[in-house]
Amino acid sequence: MILIISSEKDITTHIVIQWLKKYNADFLFIKTEDLSSLNSFSIDNTSEKLTINNVDFSTINVVWHRRGRLKFLDSSSLNNSNLFLYLKREEDSVIKSLENFQRSTSKAYIGSYIKEVENFKLDHLSLAKKCGFRIPKTLVTTSKKELLHFKLENNKIITKDLRYPVNVQITKDTYLSSKGTLLIDDSDIELLDDKFMPIFVQEYIEKLFEIRVFFYDSTLFSMAIFSQEDEKTIIDYRNYNDEKPNRCIPFKLPDLIKDKILKFSNESNINTGSIDLIFSSEEEFIFLEINPMGQLDWLSKNCNYYIEKEIATSLILKNA
Missing domain, CATH: 3.30.470.20 (ATP-grasp fold, B domain)
Known part of the structure; x- marks a missing residue:
């Protein structure tokens, strides 16, 4: 059986499912918006068994983890935010272990919740360099002096979110990061204190x-x-x-x-x-x-690649 883990709102997922239905493929779709039931995950000296939503996961041959994560915690039943955060962290450790278990037992596991949440730009830039790519000169610093020096060396520099977009509410004001990438000029740097939280900057390449x-x-x-x-x-x-x-x-x-x-x-x-x-x-x-998740709908349509069909065909072949 093919297992799909994704958001109900994801267009790509539904197009792939349409192709799977066309080919009469055997699949199960777990929606990340829904509250799943972890019936059991048992481990002993001789065996391991995972059952979610009354499905024995030993019957799952191929997993396409498109986006999002499984959810077992019903937040609507919790009034205490600190308790919710604690339980959410506990739940997260279970979800990551379940992914690792299924990855080790399936014929194929495409995609990953773990890789999505552990998407670290600095790690990937370093690895890309080792793989032979040229990368932009990059600096992460807490020093105004170092930042000014980097700007002087490279003339034009840019900044963007290092991991998460800014979404902070302070009293009645909400601060949101701009889309994409921004150029930094000397006047921007002059507004900073001598020391600040780490900032991510790169040379601007024409x-x-x-x-x-x-x-x-x-x-x-x-x-x-x-x-x-x-x-x-x-x-x-x-x-x-x-x-x-x-x-x-x-x-x-x-x-x-x-x-x-x-x-x-x-x-x-x-x-x-x-x-x-x-x-x-x-x-x-x-x-x-x-x-690591990757938007593909616009690329597929703009270039007539029919990527969704390719994914469905690949899942069926891996499940055979």
């Missing part, structure tokens, strides 16, 4: 276009994004212009870059996701970051 690569197992789908043609998206295509979207076309990656991506996938133990690259004005491929 580019000809951006590249989004979605990979599933060992199959790559790539698209060129001509963000340089619009002042709103020239720094980062994620500063979207909804009225005049960037031109996006299928893009054929050189074999050398494909090999580096597959090496990165293998070394990081991430078998599906989206990688952002840029093609610089010096005609070099630069690694920026990876999203």
